[in-house]
Amino acid sequence: VIDNIRRDIDTKGDLEGLDSFYRDAFEMVTNTKAQKAFDIHQEPAPLREAYGRNDLGQSCLLARRLVEAGVRFVEVTCPNTHGNNSPWDQHGDLYAKHTENAYEVDKPIAGLLQDLKARGLLKDTLVIWAGEFGRTPISQGGNGRDHNPYGYTVWMAGGGVKPGFVYG
Secondary structure, eight states: OHHHHHHHHHHHOGGGGSOHHHHHHHHHHHSHHHHHHHOGGGSOHHHHHHHOSSHHHHHHHHHHHHHHTTOSOOOOOOOOOBTTBOSSOOSSOHHHHHHHHHHHHHHHHHHHHHHHHHTTOGGGOEEEEEOSSEEOSSOBTTTBOOEETTOOOEEEEETTOOTTOOOO
16 A cells, blocks of 8 residues: 555655655655564464464564664554454453453563564664453453443553552
8 A cells, every 4th residue: 555655655756745744754654664574474373473474463473673773653552353352452352362352462472572572672762552451350241341431551661660669
């Protein structure tokens, strides 16, 4: 998709009509270095497997590649691959699916942190994990957890934060 956008803009000259912020952002994601970062198929199969062969895992791998290419802010979202629920948003089947769903989230995050550390990037890269809500402390009637806007977890790793320290 980005290749097509770049080609269209080069052909039509539409980049001239963008303000400097849009132009800079466009150049950031379409330059050669960024384009190479988007090609995660260049990574060896064992490394791709370490992240997990799912959307979140491959998105975390792409995030590492973008950081390595010099991108200063990367957001990865947990895709909705379970109907109305992401692996983290368990409103139903909590007991039956918990291990499977936790693995879908834990493996990519572990892969990202291990890979960043192995490459010497973790000390300068702040990784933040957060959800839009916390979860209720007990299961609701549908064998799941509801949203809890009064308490939720955010964790941070790398970027100079003190490991094992609890805030709040």
